Amino acid sequence: MSYRNLEEKLRAAGDIVAMLRNAQAPPYIYPVVPPEYSNWRDEQRAWQNSCVFFNQSYHMMESYLEGPDAVKLLSRLGVNSFATFTPGKAKQYVACNENGSVIGDGVLFHLEENLVSFVGRPPVTNWIEYHAVTGGYDVTFQRDERALERMARGLPPQHRMYRFQVQGPLAPDVMAKATGRPVPEIKFFQMGEFVIGKCRVRALRHGMVGQPGWELMGPWAEGDEVRAAILDAGRDFDLRAAGGRTYSSNTVESGWIPSPLPAVYTGGDLRPYREWLAADAYEAVTSIGGSFVSNRIEDYYLTPADLGYGSLVKFDHDFIGRQALEGHAGQERRRKVTLVWDADDVERATGGMLRDEYGRAPKYIDLPCAVYSTYPYDRVTKNGRTVGISTWSGYSANERTMLSLAMVDVADATPGTAVTLVWGEEDGGTRKLTVERHRQIELRATVAPAPYARGARESYRVAAAR
Numbered sequence: 300m301s302y303r304n305l306e307e308k309l310r311a312a313g314d315i316v317a318m319l320r321n322a323q324a325p326p327y328i329y330p331v332v333p334p335e336y337s338n339w340r341d342e343q344r345a346w347q348n349s350c351v352f353f354n355q356s357y358h359m360m361e362s363y364l365e366g367p368d369a370v371k372l373l374s375r376l377g378v379n380s381f382a383t384f385t386p387g388k389a390k391q392y393v394a395c396n397e398n399g400s401v402i403g404d405g406v407l408f409h410l411e412e413n414l415v416s417f418v419g420r421p422p423v424t425n426w427i428e429y430h431a432v433t434g435g436y437d438v439t440f441q442r443d444e445r446a447l448e449r450m451a452r453g454l455p456p457q458h459r460m461y462r463f464q465v466q467g468p469l470a471p472d473v474m475a476k477a478t479g480r481p482v483p484e485i486k487f488f489q490m491g492e493f494v495i496g497k498c499r500v501r502a503l504r505h506g507m508v509g510q511p512g513w514e515l516m517g518p519w520a521e522g523d524e525v526r527a528a529i530l531d532a533g534r535d536f537d538l539r540a541a542g543g544r545t546y547s548s549n550t551v552e553s554g555w556i557p558s559p560l561p562a563v564y565t566g567g568d569l570r571p572y573r574e575w576l577a578a579d580a581y582e583a584v585t586s587i588g589g590s591f592v593s594n595r596i597e598d599y600y601l602t603p604a605d606l607g608y609g610s611l612v613k614f615d616h617d618f619i620g621r622q623a624l625e626g627h628a629g630q631e632r633r634r635k636v637t638l639v640w641d642a643d644d645v646e647r648a649t650g651g652m653l654r655d656e657y658g659r660a661p662k663y664i665d666l667p668c669a670v671y672s673t674y675p676y677d678r679v680t681k682n683g684r685t686v687g688i689s690t691w692s693g694y695s696a697n698e699r700t701m702l703s704l705a706m707v708d709v710a711d712a713t714p715g716t717a718v719t720l721v722w723g724e725e726d727g728g729t730r731k732l733t734v735e736r737h738r739q740i741e742l743r744a745t746v747a748p749a750p751y752a753r754g755a756r757e758s759y760r761v762a763a764a765r
Contacts, residue, residue, distance in 0.1 A: 302578035306570060315564050315596045319674075321730040322586035326670045327420070327557070329543030330446045331357040331456050336540040339667050340696040343548060345539035346510060347697045350467035352529060352540045355514070356522065357446035360424045361458055364431065365414045366438035373407065373415060376430060378603055378620065380613035386411055387490045389503050393608050394423050396569060399623030400562030400600035402426050404608070408490070408503065418462070421445070421581035422561035429575050461522030465529060466512030469536040474513070477532035485513070495528045548667035548693045551702040554607070554750030556635065556690050560587065560674045562600040586731055588672025590721035590739060591688050599676060602627065605706045607635035607749065634712035637751040638679070638689055638720060640701035641743035648722065648740055655738075662723035662737040664701070668693040671733040678721040679705055679744075686711045689720050689744075695751075702751055703744075716746040 302308040312318040332354050336342065345351040364372065374381040378393045384407075392407040403426070405419020417427060424442065431440040446456030465473060474482045478493050485491035485504035493500040493513075498521045503514040517525060530540060550557055561582055563569055576582060587599065603612050603624070609631065612624055648661040655661075665671070669692045679687035687707030694701050703720070711718065723739040 304574045304578055305576040305580055305583045306573035308578045308583055309564060309573065314594070316587070316592075316594055316599075319560075319585070319587040319596075320592075322584060322673075323730075323732050324584050324586040324673055325733055326668075327358070327547070327673060328447060329358045329546060330450070332546075333542045334544045335542040339542065339545040339548065342539045342541040342545040343667065343696040345537065345541070346467045346549065347552075348468070349537035349539070350465065350469040350473050350533055351545075352526075352533065352538055353464040353466070353546050354526070354540070355462040355464055355546075356458060356460075356519075357456055358543075359418050359462070360421045360445050361443035361460070361462075362417050362424045362427060363414065363441040363443065363459070364417070364427070364438050365441070366436070367413055368436040368438045369413055369415045370409075372430060372434065372436045372438055373417075373427070374616050375434075375618055376427060377407075378608070378612040378618055378624065380615050382615060384409055389488050389490060391488075391608070391611065392417065392419075392423070393603050393606075393611055394426055395603065395618075395620030395624070396562045396566060397620055397623065398562070398566065398600075399602055399620040399627060400597075401559045401603060401606060401608075402561045402563060403559060404606070406503075410501075420557070422563070425576060425580065425582070426561075426563075426572075429572055433571075433575070457519050459519060460516045461519050461525065463515045463522075463526060463529070464512060465515065465538075466506075467510045467538075469538070470510065470512045473529065473533045473536050473538055476535070477529050495525050498525050500525060544667060547670070548695070550691055551637070551668075551693045551704060552695055552697065552751055554635070554637065554704065556606050556704050556706075558670075558674050558690055559601045559606060560596075560599045560676075562597075564596045585673035586733075587674045587676060588724065588729070588731065588734070589675050589677040589689075590723060590725065591676040591678040591685075592725055599674070601706070602632070604631050605633050605635070631709055633687060633706040634709050635749045636705050636707055636712050636714075637747040637749045638703045638705045638718065638744040639747050639751075640692075640703070640720065641745075642700065644740075644742040645701050648742065651740075659738055661740045662728070663735065664722075666694050667696075669701075672731065677703070679707055680719045680721065680741075681711055681717075686718065698751065704749060707746065712746060714747050718744050718746060720744045 376394050389408045393404045394402045403422040408416040651661045677689040689703045689705040692703035720742045727736045728734040
């Protein structure tokens with residue numbers, strides 16, 4: 300049966316949770332870039348020990364807002380302050396619904412006066428576009444689709460701009476050789492410029508895995524030349540090009556939760572938005588996975604504080620969700636943490652596939668990322684009671700352990716607290732094609748800070764202070 304929009308699809312499904320838990324969508328896909336260039340273990344180690352090169356040109360959604368109301372629109376939709384958001388700066392951008400639940404997040408780039416770019420997963424792009432075309436703002440909106448959508452329509456998988464990342468303790472040395480001069484001083488989350496050959500490269504300074512580095516961007520036609528120059532310069536510094544498998548795993552060290560379910564599936568005030576969204580929009584076809592199960596989709600919604608974004612919420616402007624978030628200010632419910640999985644229990648789980656009969660083995664733990672749905676939600680318990688939700692999980696070759704990012708009750712968020720992670724889905728698994736028949740098991744875990752990596756924790760403190 301075909302539906303005209305997301306609202307019709309949800310009404311026909313009746314049970315929203317069941318629809319998303321049984322959706323046939325795979326995990327978030329990283330197309331075009333090879334899964335590995337060498338091997339993901341050495342590629343992981345490069346961002347902490349030498350230098351890593353990520354090609355981010357294909358998997359993210361990009362959009363551009365141009366016009367005198369560009370910042371006004373973004374300010375209305377975002378919890379962030381825009382008081383000092385001027386050209387040459389960027390910010391981690393968080394958008395909420397009227398109840399203060401997160402729709403999504405990503406990065407805003409203030410490229411020029413009246414020109415701003417947003418880069419991230421589709422939910423926030425969709426939310427911005429809806430308000431740009433229906434809100435009466437003096438702004439034009441350009442949608443730059445992900446490679447997946449372009450290739451599905453028979454188009455080349457290219458964006459308006461290439462997007463690379465160079466990260467690691469030797470990143471300054473690599474860029475100095477690539478440019479032929481010392482790297483310029485660029486403040487955290489501000490933009491500057493490198494010149495590589497004849498190409499002018501815009502550079503965002505950040506520390507995604509707690510090491511020095513930059514996100515580099517420029518016209519698509521210059522991407523191959525810039526990429527080749529950086530890789531050539533990196534030969535003397537053990538630079539590793541990282542594939543899609545490696546890229547998806549860096550978040551377990553850096554502490555960024557990439558997978559909050561967009562809080563758009565309920566609420567009468569959001570009905571016009573759901574009627575605007577297509578029946579095959581990202582929100583309509585993505586999947587929920589894991590051991591956390593509730594019959595209320597609202598129980599999967601998250602707040603900025605849950606995701607560690609409480610410090611980004613500023614009440615110096617009017618924005619959607621402000622009243623609800625003001626009511627919750629100072630009442631932190633859960634805290635973002637890292638869970639360090641017990642090594643013996645992980646060995647027991649992975650060894651189960653060699654010993655148990657089909658259908659009785661634990662859920663397969665893939666490496667480096669054990670993520671098998673768009674939105675992973677695993678139950679975290681203590682003494683039999685649910686105390687939180689675990690999301691993105693994977694193995695870190697740098698820390699030599701399995702980690703996951705989680706949100707746990709404040710009372711249980713102290714580093715060193717022992718908790719239990721319920722791994723696998725109920726009743727042998729849902730109907731997702733990414734889920735084999737299996738049995739649920741319990742894995743012991745220990746609460747640790749997020750970010751977990753030593754360097755990332757320091758970078759996070761600096762970012763929070765700003």
